[in-house]
Amino acid sequence: MAKITLDIFRFDEAVDTVPHRDKVVVDIPETTTVLDALEHAKAEVDGSISFRRSCRSAICGSCSMNVNGITGLACKTPCNTVMDETGTVKIDPMPNFQPMKDMVVHMDPFWDKYTRLKPYLQPKDADSAHATERRVSPDDMHKLVQVANCIMCATCYALCPVVSVDPAFAGPAAIAYAYRFIEDVRDGERKERIAQISEDYLWLCAHCYACSYCPKHVDPNDRIIDVKRAAISERVMMNERGPRHALTVVKTIKQTGMLAETELIQGTVGRFNIIGLLKVAPLGLRMASKGKLPPIFMKPIPKVDEVRTIIDSLEVPVA
Numbered sequence: 001m002a003k004i005t006l007d008i009f010r011f012d013e014a015v016d017t018v019p020h021r022d023k024v025v026v027d028i029p030e031t032t033t034v035l036d037a038l039e040h041a042k043a044e045v046d047g048s049i050s051f052r053r054s055c056r057s058a059i060c061g062s063c064s065m066n067v068n069g070i071t072g073l074a075c076k077t078p079c080n081t082v083m084d085e086t087g088t089v090k091i092d093p094m095p096n097f098q099p100m101k102d103m104v105v106h107m108d109p110f111w112d113k114y115t116r117l118k119p120y121l122q123p124k125d126a127d128s129a130h131a132t133e134r135r136v137s138p139d140d141m142h143k144l145v146q147v148a149n150c151i152m153c154a155t156c157y158a159l160c161p162v163v164s165v166d167p168a169f170a171g172p173a174a175i176a177y178a179y180r181f182i183e184d185v186r187d188g189e190r191k192e193r194i195a196q197i198s199e200d201y202l203w204l205c206a207h208c209y210a211c212s213y214c215p216k217h218v219d220p221n222d223r224i225i226d227v228k229r230a231a232i233s234e235r236v237m238m239n240e241r242g243p244r245h246a247l248t249v250v251k252t253i254k255q256t257g258m259l260a261e262t263e264l265i266q267g268t269v270g271r272f273n274i275i276g277l278l279k280v281a282p283l284g285l286r287m288a289s290k291g292k293l294p295p296i297f298m299k300p301i302p303k304v305d306e307v308r309t310i311i312d313s314l315e316v317p318v319a
């Protein structure tokens with residue numbers, strides 16, 4: 001047994017204007033999960049400590065919270081893997097959500113974005129033709145299994161820096177779940193779904209990989225790349241900056257073996273978009289004043305053919 005101090009975020013939107021913290025000492029085996037430690041504190045010390053949970057086995061997705069600065073499932077996190085040298089475990093609600101009571105947060109923005117996906121199959125053909133079952137080959141199903149493991153815990157959403165600066169961004173879980181229907185051979189709304197998730201700022205994802213910390217290994221970041229590829233192959237919103245930027249990056253690297261930043265700005269903003277180019281001109285002037293202006297014309301690096309071979313082998317779309 002060990003004495004573990006739970007340093008707990010406390011806030012009740014019904015009565016508090018600012019949060020405070022409580023320290024609760026529990027006498028438990030140090031391999032106890034953070035969730036069970038909280039259960040212990042609630043049962044033995046303070047019944048008002050609030051948090052969501054159900055399965056206690058990483059299945060229901062209810063218990064995501066921030067433990068010592070890292071967001072994840074409390075029921076999958078043993079205290080001895082996170083407590084500091086003083087035996088303290090600091091517990092907070094998930095970031096990117098408005099706290100309701102202690103670790104319970106308002107999940108509405110997360111669910112709203114999920115609901116916008118229409119997260120159910122929409123086959124094009126009449127149901128009468130498939131009255132009993134719709135068969136899917138093992139290969140086609142294999143593509144969906146990983147995403148189907150998502151338990152909607154919102155850990156990835158809480159970790160996403162783009163959500164924190166632009167709450168309109170769909171977020172990693174919603175885009176990964178959009179992939180689940182976009183790539184389902186039984187669904188008939190592929191292009192409409194891609195258009196929908198593109199309108200929900202698919203291209204804002206900065207590929208920082210913060211959301212790769214997913215307790216069910218869904219790897220939303222990789223699925224976002226897949227959805228962006230699908231958007232380009234279906235020619236959805238090709239006049240937007242996101243796809244233009246991605247295609248120009250690949251084009252310049254294929255041409256020279258390097259990122260040609262001057263070309264990248266023109267390709268992203270639009271070569272004939274005079275107003276857009278004027279808007280980025282001050283940035284160019286500031287870079288020039290610091291001697292950082294990239295060259296307008298770039299010579300290919302030696303062995304650029306090897307770079308081109310790599311790009312061709314990846315089968316990435318090129319402008």
Ligand code: SF4
Binds near residue numbers: 213218
């Ligand atoms: S993708 Fe992973 S982290 Fe995100 S909601 Fe699903 S299970 Fe949770």
Ligand code: SF4
Binds near residue numbers: 205
């Ligand atoms: S990879 Fe994209 S979706 Fe994932 S955390 Fe980073 S910005 Fe957010």
Ligand code: FES
Binds near residue numbers: 052053056061062075
């Ligand atoms: S309690 Fe269900 S995932 Fe943690």
